[in-house]
Amino acid sequence: MKAIEVKNLYKSFGSKKVLQGVDLSVNKGEALVILGGSGSGKSVLIKLIIGLMAADKGEIKYNDRDLLGLSSGGRDEVMKKFGFLFQGGALFDSLKIWENISFALYSKNLISKKQAYELAIKKLSQVGLDENVADLYPAELSGGMQKRAALARAISLDPEVIFFDEPTTGLDPIMASIINDLIVKTSRELGATTVTITHDMQSARAIADNVAMLYEGKIIWTDKVKSLEKSGNLVVDQFFHGRSDGPIKIKLQDH
Amino acid sequence: MHVVQSIGRAFLDFLALTGNFCIFLFRAVFSIFNRPIYFKNIATQIIEIGYYSLPVVGLTAIFTGAVLALQSYSGFTRFSAEGAIPMVVALSVTRELGPVLAGLMVAGRIGASIAAEIGTMRVTEQLDALRTLSTCPIKYLVVPRLIAAIIVMPCLVLVADIIGVMGGYLVSVYSLHFNPGSYLENTISHLERIDVVSGLVKSAAFGFIIAIVGCYFGYNSDKGAQGVGKATTNAVVLASILILLTNYFMTQIFFT
Numbered sequence: 001m002k003a004i005e006v007k008n009l010y011k012s013f014g015s016k017k018v019l020q021g022v023d024l025s026v027n028k029g030e031a032l033v034i035l036g037g038s039g040s041g042k043s044v045l046i047k048l049i050i051g052l053m054a055a056d057k058g059e060i061k062y063n064d065r066d067l068l069g070l071s072s073g074g075r076d077e078v079m080k081k082f083g084f085l086f087q088g089g090a091l092f093d094s095l096k097i098w099e100n101i102s103f104a105l106y107s108k109n110l111i112s113k114k115q116a117y118e119l120a121i122k123k124l125s126q127v128g129l130d131e132n133v134a135d136l137y138p139a140e141l142s143g144g145m146q147k148r149a150a151l152a153r154a155i156s157l158d159p160e161v162i163f164f165d166e167p168t169t170g171l172d173p174i175m176a177s178i179i180n181d182l183i184v185k186t187s188r189e190l191g192a193t194t195v196t197i198t199h200d201m202q203s204a205r206a207i208a209d210n211v212a213m214l215y216e217g218k219i220i221w222t223d224k225v226k227s228l229e230k231s232g233n234l235v236v237d238q239f240f241h242g243r244s245d246g247p248i249k250i251k252l253q254d255h
Numbered sequence: 256m257h258v259v260q261s262i263g264r265a266f267l268d269f270l271a272l273t274g275n276f277c278i279f280l281f282r283a284v285f286s287i288f289n290r291p292i293y294f295k296n297i298a299t300q301i302i303e304i305g306y307y308s309l310p311v312v313g314l315t316a317i318f319t320g321a322v323l324a325l326q327s328y329s330g331f332t333r334f335s336a337e338g339a340i341p342m343v344v345a346l347s348v349t350r351e352l353g354p355v356l357a358g359l360m361v362a363g364r365i366g367a368s369i370a371a372e373i374g375t376m377r378v379t380e381q382l383d384a385l386r387t388l389s390t391c392p393i394k395y396l397v398v399p400r401l402i403a404a405i406i407v408m409p410c411l412v413l414v415a416d417i418i419g420v421m422g423g424y425l426v427s428v429y430s431l432h433f434n435p436g437s438y439l440e441n442t443i444s445h446l447e448r449i450d451v452v453s454g455l456v457k458s459a460a461f462g463f464i465i466a467i468v469g470c471y472f473g474y475n476s477d478k479g480a481q482g483v484g485k486a487t488t489n490a491v492v493l494a495s496i497l498i499l500l501t502n503y504f505m506t507q508i509f510f511t
Contacts, residue, residue: 052383076389083387090384093375104388107395108291153388 002061003028003161003193004049009058011044018044020217022058026161031187031194033204033225035239036214037248042197043087045214046163049195050082051075062161080104083159083192087166089150091138097124098134101153123152126189127182144175148182155186162187164196168203180206201240204228213239215248279471283397293399300403304365304462308411311364312357316415319352320344320422328431340433341441344423346450350510353415354454355502358461361408362494366469369400370490373473374483382474397470401463408462409455416454453509460505461498468494 002025009022018041026032036042047053049060051067060067062078070078091100098120099106106116121131127148138146147167154162167183168176180203187194196207204211208225213236221233228240238246327340373396376382385392420442427433469490476486 047383050387052386072391079387079389084384086380086384088379090380092381092384104390107293107388107390 005061007059010056031209033208034197034212081160083154083162085154085164089146127152161193286394296399305407316419317422320419321426324423324426342445345442348419349416349450349454354412354458357415358498362465366465366490366494367487369469370473370487374476374486377476400466404462404466408458412458464497465494
């Protein structure tokens with residue numbers, strides 16, 4: 001059964017056409033990685049799926065439910081089924097780590113302070129962080145620890161679908177590998193569907209069941225992760241091997 | 256042709272800013288009457304906007320009252336009207352200088368801080384993060400600041416009124432050798448309820464302006480440090496202009 005289904009999705013910013021008819025589907029429990037170069041529209045695509053941006057045209061469904069026509073109340077309900085790990089973590093600076101993690105419930109007084117703290121400790125242990133971290137502020141943590149704390153927040157409501165926006169960007173190779181392992185571990189524990197966008201091939205191989213390639217506003221190739229090396233697609237091949245020659249032309253200057 | 260294009264573009268930008276600002280204002284005001292209300296955030300903002308602004312507002316008020324007494328004295332002695340100084344100080348401070356100067360000082364301190372904080376949250380995707388956690392950023396960030404500013408500004412201005420009149424009193428009594436008893440009696444006898452109330456009503460409006468303008472520019476901040484800096488400057492400039500403009504119209508409503 002399909003968890004996420006995107007059909008004929010379009011998005012432009014002024015005259016710049018970012019997405020030009022994206023078709024994509026993610027099965028329940030699947031780990032999909034969307035590859036694409038910088039500025040290819042990967043972040044825009046997942047922000048459209050979770051409703052942080054409005055699409056120009058197209059269809060986005062979650063469990064066969066149309067997401068584009070939802071009221072704000074309906075959107076809030078669906079958001080509880082989604083978790084999102086931002087590229088920079090996006091932890092709230094003014095709140096302690098435990099308040100960040102249990103934010104969705106504690107900020108609306110749906111649980112007591114004690115329950116919120118216990119929830120945060122549980123989620124911190126799931127991402128391999130010590131409970132001492134709970135009382136610190138985000139600025140007091142290293143980049144890798146912030147990413148883990150942000151992951152703890154993303155899984156705080158045991159989501160059915162988790163989105164990862166460039167989860168290993170800015171991390172050293174060892175920390176990147178730790179984050180990749182954590183993503184696999186936590187999503188398996190929750191039985192969650194995951195959609196990850198990245199241009200880190202190592203991360204893609206570690207996380208993905210299936211891989212999709214976004215190029216010139218469309219998904220041009222989708223297959224199992226093991227097919228990535230011998231895709232038979234010139235664009236995917238160039239991207240995978242990081243060659244400067246090939247169909248992908250990088251603009252060095254806008255003007 | 257180039258000049259005409261520039262004027263046209265500036266006019267269109269102004270219309271876009273006005274339209275977007277009105278939409279934001281409507282959404283914020285509408286959200287005040289909708290649940291959930293984040294009482295903890297309101298309390299935090301009351302302390303941030305009110306308590307921490309007390310020193311700067313107090314200092315401004317005491318020197319304003321003192322200077323007003325000195326200036327009035329130097330002018331009024333020319334036609335032997337020194338007796339009017341207590342009344343001039345009291346009316347000027349409560350009707351105009353208290354609310355306007357407190358408003359401008361708070362616009363500089365709080366308007367800038369609100370724009371910078373929310374702007375940084377925009378740049379670091381914290382506003383998006385709120386939405387992924389089923390939390391409306393306007394309800395969580397904007398509404399508490401609006402409510403706190405509306406509540407706190409009249410309190411600040413009341414304190415500024417008292418300190419401002421005290422500033423005038425201290426200078427008049429200890430420097431210009433006025434009789435303390437008759438100075439206070441003059442002040443109280445000439446002061447009417449409308450003088451104080453009009454200042455407090457004005458200050459509530461100024462609080463609303465400072466908070467909504469700061470939130471608007473922070474919420475719509477461009478990316479990067481430059482974007483946040485620009486949002487902060489715009490917030491202070493626009494809030495100050497709107498305060499002066501609103502003050503003129505409210506004075507006309509109250510006293511003509």
